[in-house]
Amino acid sequence: MKILVALKQVPDTETKVKVAADGKSLDPADVKWITSTYDEYALEEALRLKESKGAEVTVVSLGGDSVKDVLRNALALGADAAVLLKSDASDPLAVATALAAYAKDKGFDLIFAGNKGMGGDNASVGPMLAELLGIAQANVVVKFEVTDAGFRAEREIEGGTEVVEGALPAVITAQKGLNEPRYASLKGIMAAKKKTIEEVEATAPAGATAVIALVLPAARPEGRKLDGDAAAQAAALLNALKDEAKVF
Amino acid sequence: MFPAFTEDQLAIRDAARDFAVNEIEPGAMARDHAAEFPSDIIRQLGEMGFMGMTVPEAYGGAGVDYLSYILALEEIAKVDASVAVTMSVNNSVACAPILVFGTEAQKQKYLKPLASGEVLGGFMLTEPDAGSDAAALKCRATKVEGGWQLNGAKAWITNGGVGRYFVTMAVTHPELGKKGISAFVLDAERPGVHMAKPEEKMGLRSSKTVMVTLEDAFVADDDLLGGPGDGLKVALHGLDGGRIGIAAQAVGIAQRALNESIAYARTRHSFGKPIGEHQAIQTYLAEMEARVQASRLLVYKAAIMRNEGQPCTLEAATAKLFATESAVWVCDRAVQIFGGYGYSREYVVERLYRDVRVTTIYEGTSEIQRIVVARSLLK
Ligand SMILES: Cc1cc2nc3c(=O)[nH]c(=O)nc-3n(C[C@H](O)[C@H](O)[C@H](O)COP(=O)(O)OP(=O)(O)OC[C@H]3O[C@@H](n4cnc5c(N)ncnc54)[C@H](O)[C@@H]3O)c2cc1C
Numbered sequence: 129m130k131i132l133v134a135l136k137q138v139p140d141t142e143t144k145v146k147v148a149a150d151g152k153s154l155d156p157a158d159v160k161w162i163t164s165t166y167d168e169y170a171l172e173e174a175l176r177l178k179e180s181k182g183a184e185v186t187v188v189s190l191g192g193d194s195v196k197d198v199l200r201n202a203l204a205l206g207a208d209a210a211v212l213l214k215s216d217a218s219d220p221l222a223v224a225t226a227l228a229a230y231a232k233d234k235g236f237d238l239i240f241a242g243n244k245g246m247g248g249d250n251a252s253v254g255p256m257l258a259e260l261l262g263i264a265q266a267n268v269v270v271k272f273e274v275t276d277a278g279f280r281a282e283r284e285i286e287g288g289t290e291v292v293e294g295a296l297p298a299v300i301t302a303q304k305g306l307n308e309p310r311y312a313s314l315k316g317i318m319a320a321k322k323k324t325i326e327e328v329e330a331t332a333p334a335g336a337t338a339v340i341a342l343v344l345p346a347a348r349p350e351g352r353k354l355d356g357d358a359a360a361q362a363a364a365l366l367n368a369l370k371d372e373a374k375v376f
Numbered sequence: 377m378f379p380a381f382t383e384d385q386l387a388i389r390d391a392a393r394d395f396a397v398n399e400i401e402p403g404a405m406a407r408d409h410a411a412e413f414p415s416d417i418i419r420q421l422g423e424m425g426f427m428g429m430t431v432p433e434a435y436g437g438a439g440v441d442y443l444s445y446i447l448a449l450e451e452i453a454k455v456d457a458s459v460a461v462t463m464s465v466n467n468s469v470a471c472a473p474i475l476v477f478g479t480e481a482q483k484q485k486y487l488k489p490l491a492s493g494e495v496l497g498g499f500m501l502t503e504p505d506a507g508s509d510a511a512a513l514k515c516r517a518t519k520v521e522g523g524w525q526l527n528g529a530k531a532w533i534t535n536g537g538v539g540r541y542f543v544t545m546a547v548t549h550p551e552l553g554k555k556g557i558s559a560f561v562l563d564a565e566r567p568g569v570h571m572a573k574p575e576e577k578m579g580l581r582s583s584k585t586v587m588v589t590l591e592d593a594f595v596a597d598d599d600l601l602g603g604p605g606d607g608l609k610v611a612l613h614g615l616d617g618g619r620i621g622i623a624a625q626a627v628g629i630a631q632r633a634l635n636e637s638i639a640y641a642r643t644r645h646s647f648g649k650p651i652g653e654h655q656a657i658q659t660y661l662a663e664m665e666a667r668v669q670a671s672r673l674l675v676y677k678a679a680i681m682r683n684e685g686q687p688c689t690l691e692a693a694t695a696k697l698f699a700t701e702s703a704v705w706v707c708d709r710a711v712q713i714f715g716g717y718g719y720s721r722e723y724v725v726e727r728l729y730r731d732v733r734v735t736t737i738y739e740g741t742s743e744i745q746r747i748v749v750a751r752s753l754l755k
Pocket of ligand 1: 465499500501504505531533577580734743
């Protein structure tokens, strides 16, 4: 079996986000970059299939040189090969098109990705990729198995679980709960340093959408302290809820 | 800059830090309060290669250099010194002596499972009446058909009850004095090995330390580590490395105490300003920083020398003496900076203060380190 895992590098969720001078992108200063958490589930699922059924796992990511950290980490975790698609595309359709151009005709049985990129939250690349390749897809997957006929996936839907079966090849996007990602072993870390990351100029079309502004949420007003004894505080709280917050 | 770390060393340090912060730290206080052994964490550390770090891959280890091991220990000690000692004992005084003195068969049988984290190991030197004066040990190995029978008591055995293979020193030839002590690898699952219930310790409460009674416990001829009479040599070789490991543990604990103190000095107010603006607190912080920095350099220097195979008894002893005494002082100041809160079990400095205390005692007390240092100066 041949598996491709698409990984995205994103700012650490603990980063204090600052808007850059252009007013529409992230100020990269002080940003710690990590692999998008949903992509970690995607990679872990591929590695488990490799261990249980035997598979060759290739990881791919779009971006510049900094993205190599994400790929190197995936190699340390157990991926067999890594490909950097050099591109500065960030629009979902452009990214999906570049990934599809790379994946096409390479004989991947499964393509895993996160159900969305952390931070951007577009939830588009996976489905678009499946459409562009004309193959099956299951998204927001919390349980996955390869069957004789293809695959069986459980997806999280509003208020329940939906079970989907389909044929391979397929694109599967991972959701929290699918598995518990491993840590890299020291052996893996050392071995990863010796593997090479293949670099390919990506063929990404111009984006279909563009970010025109990035704005931080308005600062929360400061808290207010209610004075007086318990009864007075309760009365003040009641008034605030009713007249100001208009809760009821 | 000294020391200039390699990319590999940095990657290993970062991996240790990542795991420490995300997986070890969250439950550390609860495990300390419940004296709960961190089995899951130790298993995971084993899977990742942290239990036999300098052991070659062929024998189940991670095959990394000694400084990488020291960097990893320091990171883990920052979040939980109990996990650090469990790891240090397995690496320094269980795996290392078998790697250096073991036969090929011993390495296959004992080192592989120890280094890969499949089982945990330890070191049995100390006895109820023989601590600093290790040569006074009385545990007796008597020759029997095919091997030896061990009889006696061992005290303060880390990983007792949770570990399986122990490098064990016993008297094989009483008439030869110091030269009559030999080392064995003892399988704790053998009949006659009795592990008492864990000691009620001041600190390192989630690590396990027990008294062991040996009653006709059998070790085969093939379990003799090194030659007959090599017992103290095996033990002291392990302890040289062990001392650097304990010194690294102390640096990790001290650095954590300093970090906590800096954060607290910024936020705690008295007399209308953060306590960090009082000169008395500033002098504490400055002195703590100076001692931690100096300790770290001593530890790294000893580690680099050991890695290069240079004799480092003096450097290991100096590093252990200075780093552990400094760490005890640093943790004491941390409690002082925290005031009453430093005396509360809800604040981490209280645990650091208890955990750090043993570092000037085990693997050779400070008094013994001074003897070792002075002896090499005067020889
Ligand atoms: C938590 C913990 C874990 C341990 N784990 C292990 C383990 O895994 N394996 C193991 O074998 N041992 C272990 N030990 C034992 C430890 O190494 C000994 O406690 C230590 O070596 C000191 O021995 P002792 O306790 O018998 O003290 P003693 O030797 O009785 O010393 C008492 C005091 O006298 C001082 N002293 C002794 N001789 C001299 C001298 N010649 N000159 C000046 N001062 C001297 C000492 O420094 C000390 O201050 C552990 C101990 C603890 C507390």
